[in-house]
Amino acid sequence: MSRVSVRSEALAAVAARLTEAAELLREDAALLAAAVQRCRSPDLIRRPGLLGSWLRVEADGVRLTGPTGLWGAALGLEVLAARLSVTARAYVEVERAVTAVLDGVHRGAVTAARAGLLTDGPRGVDVRPVPVDRAVPSPAGPADLVALGEGLDGGRVRVVELDDGAGGSAWVVAVPGTQQWSPRAGDNPFDATSDVRAVTGDATLAAAGVVAALDRARAASGRARPDDPVLLVGHSQGGIHAAALAADPGFTRTHHVTHVLTTGAPVGVFAVPETVRVLSVEHADDPVPTLDLTPNPATPSWLTVRAGAGPPVDVRRHALSGYERTVRAAEDAPAGAVPGLAAWEVSAAAFLHRPVRGVTEVAVTRSAGGAARLGRVRPSGVRAPP
Amino acid sequence: MGHATGEIEALAVRVRLARESVEARRVALARYALVWWEGEAADRYRELVDERRAGLARLADELGWLEESVVALAAVARAEGAADPVREAS
Numbered sequence: 001m002s003r004v005s006v007r008s009e010a011l012a013a014v015a016a017r018l019t020e021a022a023e024l025l026r027e028d029a030a031l032l033a034a035a036v037q038r039c040r041s042p043d044l045i046r047r048p049g050l051l052g053s054w055l056r057v058e059a060d061g062v063r064l065t066g067p068t069g070l071w072g073a074a075l076g077l078e079v080l081a082a083r084l085s086v087t088a089r090a091y092v093e094v095e096r097a098v099t100a101v102l103d104g105v106h107r108g109a110v111t112a113a114r115a116g117l118l119t120d121g122p123r124g125v126d127v128r129p130v131p132v133d134r135a136v137p138s139p140a141g142p143a144d145l146v147a148l149g150e151g152l153d154g155g156r157v158r159v160v161e162l163d164d165g166a167g168g169s170a171w172v173v174a175v176p177g178t179q180q181w182s183p184r185a186g187d188n189p190f191d192a193t194s195d196v197r198a199v200t201g202d203a204t205l206a207a208a209g210v211v212a213a214l215d216r217a218r219a220a221s222g223r224a225r226p227d228d229p230v231l232l233v234g235h236s237q238g239g240i241h242a243a244a245l246a247a248d249p250g251f252t253r254t255h256h257v258t259h260v261l262t263t264g265a266p267v268g269v270f271a272v273p274e275t276v277r278v279l280s281v282e283h284a285d286d287p288v289p290t291l292d293l294t295p296n297p298a299t300p301s302w303l304t305v306r307a308g309a310g311p312p313v314d315v316r317r318h319a320l321s322g323y324e325r326t327v328r329a330a331e332d333a334p335a336g337a338v339p340g341l342a343a344w345e346v347s348a349a350a351f352l353h354r355p356v357r358g359v360t361e362v363a364v365t366r367s368a369g370g371a372a373r374l375g376r377v378r379p380s381g382v383r384a385p386p
Numbered sequence: 387m388g389h390a391t392g393e394i395e396a397l398a399v400r401v402r403l404a405r406e407s408v409e410a411r412r413v414a415l416a417r418y419a420l421v422w423w424e425g426e427a428a429d430r431y432r433e434l435v436d437e438r439r440a441g442l443a444r445l446a447d448e449l450g451w452l453e454e455s456v457v458a459l460a461a462v463a464r465a466e467g468a469a470d471p472v473r474e475a476s
Contacts, residue, residue, distance in 0.1 A: 014418045021411045028404045035393075035400040044390040049466055053459045060452045061397070064445070070404065073445055076438050077411070083434070087427055298422045 010298050011088035018081035022074040029070035036061040106200035124367040125189065125205045127212040129360065136160055136359045139352055141345060142279060143328035145172060145261050149235045149320055152176035155188040155364045157210055159217035162354040169221065169357060170229045170350040173214050177236030177264075177320065187365045190237060198240045199266055199292055203248075207241045209364030211251060217360040229350045231259040235320045236288060239265025239280070246272045259348050263323035268294035274301040277347045281327055284308040286317040303340040305330060391463040398456040405449035412442035 036058060044054055063069055139145050139162075148158055157175060164170040180191035189206035197204050210232075218224035232242035239262030245251045246260045247270040260278045269292045272278055280296050282289040284306050296304040307326045308317070316322075330338045331345075345352060419435055420428065 010420070011423075014420060017414075017418065021414060024407060025411060028407045032400050032404050035397040039390070039393045039397050041390050041393065044394075044463075047390070047463075047466060050390075050459065050463055053455070053462065057397075057452065057455050057459055060448075060455065061401070064404075064448055064452060069445060069448070070408070073408065073411075073438075073442055076441060077415075080431075080434055080438060083431065087431075295422075298420075304422070 008088040008091035011084045011091065015081040015084035015088060018077045018084065022077040022081065025070050025074040025077065029065040029074065032061065032070065033065045036065070106202070123185075123205065125208045125212065126365045126367040127209055127216060127362045128365070129216070130154075130156060130363045132158075132359045132361050136356055138162070138354060138356050139172070141328075141331045141352060142261060142281075142341070142348075143324055143331055145174075145231070145233045145351065146235070146263055146281075146320070146324045146327050148172060148174035148233060149176060149238060149263075150324075152238075152361075153179060155179065155190050155206075155209070156361050157213035157364055159214055159360045159362075161217065161221055161223075161357040161359070162351060163357050164229065164350040165354055166350075168225055168228055169223050170231070170354065171214060171218065171224075172231045172233060172351055173210060173242075175210050175232065175234035175238035175241050177234070177238045185366060189364055189366050195237050195240070198237065198244055199269070201269075204241070205366055206237070206364065207245060209362075210241055210245065211255075213360075213362045213364065214255065216362060217358075220360060221358060223357070226254070227256050229258040230255050231261065231348065231351050232257060233261040234265065235263045235323060236265055236318065239263060239267055240270075243267035243270040243272055243278070246270070246276050246278070259351065263320065263327070264288050264318050266290065266292035266294075268292050268296045272302070274299055276301065277344060278302040279341075279344050280304045281323055281330075282306050283317040283322065283326065285314045287315065288318050303344050305338060305341065391460060391467050394456060394460040394463050398453060398460055401449055401453040401456055405446050405453060408442050408446045408449060412439050412446065415439050415442065 039054070040058070044050055065071060067075070134151060136148070136158075137144070139148070139160075148160065152158060152174060153176075155176070157173065160172040160174070162170045162172065176190050178190055178192065178195055180186055180188050185191060185193040189204065189209055191206075194204045194206040198207065214230070218228075232245060234240070234242040242260050242262055243265070245255075246257045251257070252273070257276055260272060260276055261280075262278070263281045264283065264286050265280065266289050267278075267280060278296075278301060280289075280302070282304065285308050296302055298304075305327075307330070330341055335342065415435055415438060419432055423431070
């Protein structure tokens with residue numbers, strides 16, 4: 001199955017706006033026709049100096065309200081709207097199929113769990129502080145934020161506290177990608193189990209570990225305030241967790257997530273609220289961002305930068321280092337070359353060019369016992385139509 | 387001001403509002419190009435959007451010319467009314 005190329009809801013929304021524009025043009029036509037009609041007074045017709053000019057104006061006025069004028073333009077927009085509506089209905093069918101596929105994957109994971117595969121099982125999560133082994137400079141742009149994901153082996157999550165320039169702190173949480181590929185869950189929760197579970201909407205111990213890492217860093221700082229802005233950045237599976245947390249009301253109720261930055265991550269299924277500015281970077285030939293079969297929403301708050309060309313078949317294009325280079329190239333491109341990127345950077349001012357107050361790292365592991373009660377965060381980006 | 391002159395001036399205002407409305411729709415249409423949508427259907431849709439935008443631009447031009455004609459007509463009507471206040475007031 002190929003990836004859905006557009007969302008039906010976006011097409012339907014534009015169709016509705018086109019219909020509205022057509023109605024407004026038709027109102028203009030009616031008002032103009034009435035104004036022309038009111039001018040046809042006997043007094044005007046009796047005045048030879050005006051009559052000739054008036055007849056020309058009247059003819060033009062009538063023509064411009066009719067099929068070659070405002071009515072015609074309105075009809076043209078309505079035809080366009082109808083065309084989009086038909087297309088949107090077709091895409092609804094495709095989206096239903098995608099939803100069915102993802103549900104199938106989830107059912108498959110549930111079945112596999114009976115054999116002890118692809119499940120967190122009755123385990124909890126441990127978060128253990130580890131030494132920070134690298135200097136973290138002040139992030140100057142999205143590429144530096146992406147680079148915070150380097151070196152997060154062993155299930156490590158990195159939390160950077162920045163001076164937000166307004167007396168408070170801003171928090172950047174760097175979430176790692178997949179590190180273990182066995183279908184049987186091991187100690188490191190950033191594994192295939194979390195991949196499958198997270199993309200199909202289950203809460204995971206890996207995400208719980210990310211939350212614990214942030215809460216631990218905030219508590220240790222002593223400066224944290226509830227309204228401190230939080231930016232979640234993640235590559236691959238890390239991007240999935242970032243988007244899933246930003247879409248989880250349980251998390252956002254207590255953490256003021258303002259930004260999400262993902263690279264090479266299938267995140268289109270997550271209904272991230274429009275109060276969060278999302279930047280998603282995808283290599284066109286990297287297959288991983290297409291795994292959810294769903295495009296990212298085309299909304300003002302969600303900027304997707306797709307780089308390169310060709311079908312999504314080259315797994316080498318999935319490497320974090322490659323994404324870091326891509327984002328850096330986008331930053332260095334002439335102004336306007338990557339539409340929306342500069343605006344995203346402006347919106348992320350609390351996280352860029354700000355002094356680093358502290359860096360903490362924790363290693364997240366599945367604990368031996370202590371069943372964690374994890375819920376299900378249903379991805380709702382692709383919904384069945386009502 | 388006489389009835390005829392007043393109605394012609396009202397028509398000039400209505401034509402101007404219609405032109406502004408058409409121009410606003412033309413500008414808005416540029417935002418509906420759905421540049422992120424790919425494929426043959428998307429390309430055809432964008433062609434149609436371009437056609438509609440060109441049509442609205444032509445219509446706005448024509449409404450602009452009509453507006454000029456109506457304004458000129460109103461000026462003549464005003465001048466005639468001033469020269470013949472009895473008929474203008476009738």
